Amino acid sequence: MNATTLRWIGDWPWYAGVIAATVLAIAAWVLYRKDTGGMRSGFRFVLPLLRALTVFLIVILLGGPVLQHRTVVGERARLIVLVDGSESMQLADPGMDSGRKIQILERLGMLNPGDVALELPQASAALGAARNLGERTKLAEVPTAEMSKKNLTDFAALVANADGLFGKSGKGADQLARFRSELAKPAADLAAREIKSLDDGNRASQDLVKLGEAAGRWSAEVADIFQKSINAEGANPLVKDALGRFDGLARWQRVQALLLEGKPGQRILENLAKKFDVQLASLEGDEVKRVWQASSNAAPLPTALNQPVGSITNLTSGLSFGVSTADKAGQGAVLLITDGQQNAGESAVEVARILAGKKMPVFALGTGSHVAPRDLAVVHAIVPDSVFHEDKVRGEIIIKEEVAPGLPYKITIKDGEKDVLEKPIELTSEGKPRRSVPFEFPVKELAAERLKAASADVKARTVPLDLKVSISPIDGEKELTNNEGRLRFRAVTQKRRILLVDGRPRWETRYLKNLYQRDEKWEVNAAIAGMRGEAGFVRTSESDLQEGATDEAKERAREGKLPGTKAELDTYELIIFGEVPKDLLKDEEKRWLADFVGKRGGAIIFLDGARGHLRQYGDTPLGALLPVEYLDKPPTGIESLGLTSRAAGLAPFALSNEIATNAETWAKLPLPKSVVGVKPLPGAEVLIDAKAAGDSRVPLSVLRSFGAGKVYYHAFDDSWRWRYEVADKYHVKFWNQIAGFVAEEPFATQDKFVSLDAGKLNYEPGAQAGLRARIRSGEGTPVDAAAVTAVLSRDGKVAAKIELTPAEGGLYRGKTAALEPGSYEVTIESAAVPEGQIKVRAEFKVEASLNIERTLLSVNEELLRQIATTSGGQYFREEQVDQVLKLLEPLTAGTVEESESPLLESGWWFALLVFLLTAEWLIRKRVGML
Structure with missing residues (x-):
């Protein structure tokens, strides 16, 4: 061509x-x-x-x-060059041993060969190669006698080479004598052993694996001898200056220099493109981004690599890209350049096994120090998504301790420059890889400060809190960027409101009232007919809710009363409606309840009972809400409770953690004394049922959407019996979960015309945010079928405009595209709202919840070695890149003449x-x- x-x-x-x-x-x-x-x-x-x-x-x-x-x-083989584009490649490696640093500096042209005697580093590298050979022998299938003999000979040659270099260095005489007795002589003896049968080969291979482990230990010890000699003698000014410049080079910059920089003939990518059909790609998160491909029209080489910003490392995605390429091309190979700290995706080793079957070996080039430096890091802060603003927030900080035990350090939590904790958490290192540190502090003052700064036109139900967690550095710690983490949660400034309505005092409503009063998320008002001595219900009046009264005074005035107006009814999120005789409610109140669900988007739970009052509402507006049709007779012969397949997969119905044990738990719950006979209407879902005589199933709870809201029907009123011998274990858990499941999630913020919510306060990169908005007129009525647009801004710049889809009750929904890291703000545009009257804004952040990329600071040689050997390739360190090129050369039969x-x-x-x-x-x- x-x-x-x-x-x-x-x-x-x-x-x-x-x-x-x-x-x-x-x-x-x-x-x-x-x-x-x-x-x-x-x-x-x-x-x-x-x-x-x-x-x-x-x-x-x-x-x-x-x-x-x-x-x-000729025909060039395909070579996929995969470069790690994750954030960990921004790390430098000042803690790498000096022998490796000097070899890398020489390869990059920053030091002249011969400026430093490198016998010991070369001996360490040879022993590392011997260790790799032992690892490959361990993973390989049963070798033939000829293969076993070759492995023994190659291993002995590597050890003998290391022995010669060790002796030539003139350093560590005592260690050299021990090295020869522990490794050099046994390796030579093993190579001289006769291999006459398969059993002889197996035994020799097992001995080789053991010596390979010893070679790994000696590789580290020889490197340590060289380091000590450098420190003792001091380096000449040129070497000292070069080592200083190395400490400032990030891993990706060293990779860039190897691939693209240097004198003609030293640029690796240029040399590979002369013999291979090269494709250069960057691994950025879960994506594989193509950077450059050698082609017949001589596409110019890139001059630089993109700065790595990926929040995760997923080597599997890159190797899978190699698999797809192998299907389209013939012989080829993958050159994987990475620090190997995979923290996302499926097993990369399994994909390497697939590549081995396609005759496409992976040659892994590890970048970074193989020894983890001294380091403290904030890995993750565990905190509830929301906390009531008058309570304390409690959580845990997960710390990485790669330091010796006994070192003191402190943890602080700050809001800006203000300390949140009464005093720093003082700790002494335990030398554990992971450590959990509990904390707690009040949030009332933090929330109050933000509420004061909020606009008077906006009513915030939750206040986002973004705090900084910091660990004090210890002596010798090189990477300080991972000593900080974020602590984000919402302070709930208003509880969600429940109206509990019943025609008479019942055990069920009594227990429900008590459990919701104890729950910090809910505020319950129980209106029970006749509880104040009057016949029927007492209703609020204008004097109860007069302007100027405090919220506490208004709540006291509402207690035990039905809402006197439709607007007051709409201040609740959930209504629990028991057995209320039809004539106790006014006709307009029945319409209000129907509109509360259908138009306002509220939720109602019907608690039916044996007196049959709810079936009398069939000819009223409230009757349209009921998701069931009543039968003439109640069911009999109930044997056990159970969940339908739909409910078994829903979290609100989980009374235990495992699906199997959850079914057993439901089956063992005490049975109701009486059940109302019903069947679900079309479109309604049965969630709880009961086994009756003849293996028939009796519906006990039914769910249906109605307009903008939801209706949940319960066919019995004695779930309080579930407390028998276990107290609150199941009863409280079930009703708390059901309330949160049925009731609409509260909007984070609202003004006179718009309520707005963007879901979570924190999203992982690549996630999608769910957006909700409710539009109201100036009179407070829902606005349907309007054109509503959500404006999404990222870091102060408009990133997208999303058309929201209308639902009933003035509700509009939408979803963002996959989100990139950053700080986001959502606003609303709509001609249905007077110009300039939309004040609400919803905020969230997108970043990885785990501070992984800057937490694991060393190269994961074990994983890279597994990937390489499983695929039929080999693993090398970055200073050994020329050895990789030599091994790649026989894989191609083509060349490019220019x-x-x-x-x-x-x-x-x-x-x-x-x-x-x-x-x-x-x-x-x-x-x-x-």
Whole structure:
């Protein structure tokens, strides 16, 4: 395959040469036209054109145009180069041992070979390779006698090489003697062993694995000897300066230098592209982003890599990309450049096994120090999503301690510059990989400060709190960016409101009232007919809710009373409606209840009973809400309770953690004494049922959507019996979960016209946020079928506009696209609201909840070695990149031959200039201008 492309290699950039040539050609045209004013029109045009073309072709040579000829000889194998684009690649490695640093600096051209004697680092590397060989032997299938013998010989050669380098260094005489007795001699003896049978090979392989483990230990010890020698002798100024510059280089910068920088012949990507069909890709989160691909038209090499910003490391996605490529191409390989700290996705080793089956080995190049530096880090802060503002928030901070035991440090939690804790949490390190530290503090003052700053036109039901968790650094700690974390939760400033209505005192309503009064999320008002001595219900009056009264005074005035107005009824989220005789409610109150669910979007729970009062509402507006049709007779012979398949998968019906044990728990609950006979209406869902005689199922609870809200029907009124011998264990849990399931989630903020909510306060990158808005008129009535747009801003800039879909009751819903990390704000636009009257804003943040990328600071060599050996490849450290290139070379049969032809030296270019000048001379002579 042949291709020719034009490149520019002059002192001027190509565009400067083109602009200069064009300007001078136009100038030549204009000046020449003045001298040809009296000529025929044809010559007046041709002569200036010839001169202008000549000037253009001469001046453009200042850009250094070169024709590059590229010929592909043979068939090149496919090579996928995958570069880790996660945030951990921004880390530097000042804690890496000096031997490795110096070898990397020499490979990058920042130190001259020979400036430092590297026998010990080279010995350490040889022992690391011996350890790798032992690891491959452990993972390999049963070897033949010939394979076993080869492995023994290769292992002994690596150890012998390390022995020679160790001895040549002249350092660590005592350690050298121990090394020879513990490893060098046993390796030589093992290589000399005769392998006559398969059993001999198996035993030799087992011994080789043990020696491989010893080689790994000696690799670390030899590296330590070199480090101590560097520290003891001190480095010369050039070496010291180079080591200092290395400590400032991030991992991705070192990878960039290896792939794209350096002198011709040292740039790895350029060298690989001459023999392979190379595709360069970046692993950014779960995505594989293509950066560059060598092609027949000689696509220019990239000049730099993108700065890594991925919040997770998913090596599996990259290897799966290699699998898809293997299906389309023939022989190939994958070069994986990463620190190996996978923290997302499925098993990368399993994908490597698939690549092995496709004859596409993975050669892993590990970047970073193989020894974890001293480090403290905030891994994660565990805190409830919301806390009532008058309570204390309680949670845990997960700490990583990669330090020796006994070191003191402190944890602080701050709101801006203000300490939230009474005093810092003082700790002493335990040397554990993970440690949980509990905390608690009041949130009332924090919430009050934010409420004061809020607009008077906006009513916030929750206040977002964003606090900073910090760990004091210890001596010698290099990575300080992971010493901080965020603590985000909502302070709930208003409890959700329940109206409990019943026609008489019952055990069920008594227990429900008590359990919701104890729950910090709910505020319950129980209106029980006859409880105040009057016949029927007592209703609130205007004097009870007079303007200027405090919220506490209004609640005291409402206690035990039915709402006297529709507007007051709409202040509740949930109504629990018991056995209320039909004649105790006014006709308008029945309409209010129907509108509360259908238009306002509220929820109602019907608690039916044996007296049959609810079935009397069939011919009223309230009857339309009931999701059941009444039967003539109640069911009999109930044996046990159970869940339908639909309810078994819903969290509100989980009384125990496991699905299997949950079913057993429901089956063992005490049975109701009486059950109302009903069957569900079309479109309604049975959630709880009971087993009756003949394996028939009796519906006990039914759910149905009605307009903008939900209706939950309960066919019995003695769930309080579930408290028998277990107290609140099941009864309280069930009713708390049902209330949250049926009632609409409260909106985070609202003004006179709009209520707005954006779901969670924190989202993981790539998640989608659910948006809800309710639009009301100035009179408070729902506005349906309006055009409503959610404006999504990220870090102060508009990121998207989302058209919300209308539902009943003035409710509008929508969902964002996959979210990128950042701070977000949601506002609403709608012509249904008077201009300038929308005040509400909802905020949330998108960032990884676990501070993983800057928590694990060393290269995960074990995982990378597994990936490589499983796929049939090998693992190397970044300073051993040239060994990778040697192993890759036999995999391809093709090569790319390139040559260049500068236009300045081109004969046909010179001939073209001569032709133009000659033509001009002949025409000038003919018209008498010579």
